[in-house]
Amino acid sequence: MIKQPASWLFFTLFAISGLTYAANKSVAPTANGIRLPKDYQDWKVIGTSHRTDNNSLRVIVGNDIAVTAAQSGKTNPWPKGSILGKLVWKDSQHPDWAEATVPGALSHIEFMLKDAVTYRKTGGWGYARWVGDKATPYGKDANFANACYSCHTTVKKDDYVFTRPVSLP
Amino acid sequence: MIKQPASWLFFTLFAISGLTYAANKSVAPTANGIRLPKDYQDWKVIGTSHRTDNNSLRVIVGNDIAVTAAQSGKTNPWPKGSILGKLVWKDSQHPDWAEATVPGALSHIEFMLKDAVTYRKTGGWGYARWVGDKATPYGKDANFANACYSCHTTVKKDDYVFTRPVSLP
Numbered sequence: 001m002i003k004q005p006a007s008w009l010f011f012t013l014f015a016i017s018g019l020t021y022a023a024n025k026s027v028a029p030t031a032n033g034i035r036l037p038k039d040y041q042d043w044k045v046i047g048t049s050h051r052t053d054n055n056s057l058r059v060i061v062g063n064d065i066a067v068t069a070a071q072s073g074k075t076n077p078w079p080k081g082s083i084l085g086k087l088v089w090k091d092s093q094h095p096d097w098a099e100a101t102v103p104g105a106l107s108h109i110e111f112m113l114k115d116a117v118t119y120r121k122t123g124g125w126g127y128a129r130w131v132g133d134k135a136t137p138y139g140k141d142a143n144f145a146n147a148c149y150s151c152h153t154t155v156k157k158d159d160y161v162f163t164r165p166v167s168l169p
Numbered sequence: 170m171i172k173q174p175a176s177w178l179f180f181t182l183f184a185i186s187g188l189t190y191a192a193n194k195s196v197a198p199t200a201n202g203i204r205l206p207k208d209y210q211d212w213k214v215i216g217t218s219h220r221t222d223n224n225s226l227r228v229i230v231g232n233d234i235a236v237t238a239a240q241s242g243k244t245n246p247w248p249k250g251s252i253l254g255k256l257v258w259k260d261s262q263h264p265d266w267a268e269a270t271v272p273g274a275l276s277h278i279e280f281m282l283k284d285a286v287t288y289r290k291t292g293g294w295g296y297a298r299w300v301g302d303k304a305t306p307y308g309k310d311a312n313f314a315n316a317c318y319s320c321h322t323t324v325k326k327d328d329y330v331f332t333r334p335v336s337l338p
Contacts, residue, residue: 048228050219053268059217096324099222103335135338155265166272168210169304
């Protein structure tokens with residue numbers, strides 16, 4: 001705890017900010033104090049992608065605040081309280097349809113939580129990731145989020161979000 | 170109506186079978202009498218895939234019956250009333266991340282409805298597809314489902330379903 005003052009600072013600010021949600025308390029928080037949203041498996045689809053630079057497939061889901069924003073096109077900036085979840089699997093080839101890349105082993109699940117005050121040092125988004133089936137928190141200290149932020153700066157013009165929400169009939 | 174007795178037969182059986190759900194009545198039914206599930210955008214994620222044979226990305230979602238079956242591994246056969254939805258987009262390259270294939274234009278949304286009696290002629294699954302943003306029913310008559318069935322026979326051993334449900338922590 002003494003070695004990681006930043007994570008406790010984040011946790012305190014997080015509680016003060018009012019960005020609250022039901023957390024899965026059986027999963028350890030990330031080093032920056034973010035807890036796994038309890039009901040993320042129930043969230044609606046916002047997008048999907050296949051990355052050939054790291055051979056992974058992902059589905060992007062969102063909490064109600066994020067989905068409402070996505071459906072109304074009000075995502076620049078995304079409203080406070082938006083949470084985007086990315087469910088990421090390693091590429092696998094479908095055994096019965098060679099031209100289909102499908103989910104293999106779970107790589108990780110990761111989340112972006114929007115709160116311009118709490119997460120002002122990383123562009124207004126808090127970053128969290130849990131690795132593998134056991135949902136092991138990623139990052140040895142709270143600084144891991146800087147790497148997330150750095151990469152997402154590529155799309156600063158889109159409020160740091162790569163995902164372009166889909167629309168459906 | 171006189172020219173398409175098969176579709177009306179299907180529709181009647183459908184109503185009798187008890188495989189009922191809230192339908193989006195502003196969208197025309199398919200020629201085999203299947204209506205678009207009203208709440209499919211709220212369904213949970215069951216899988217995803219990227220097909221390089223037709224350059225499309227898809228997210229597979231399921232109704233509650235299907236999701237419960239998927240989470241408990243009881244999918245061979247899938248229980249009566251299961252509905253699987255596939256949301257399919259044409260490939261697009263992310264403008265800010267060249268190695269990411271992301272959804273382009275909506276190709277179609279398609280569904281498989283499990284009822285071994287009603288859909289016995291197509292392996293126990295009813296097939297439905299709506300094309301594009303306007304959700305235009307696919308298929309000029311009820312026979313379109315034969316092509317769906319034919320292709321899905323590839324995975325008859327898996328109750329005609331290509332999707333292998335993901336699991337999440």
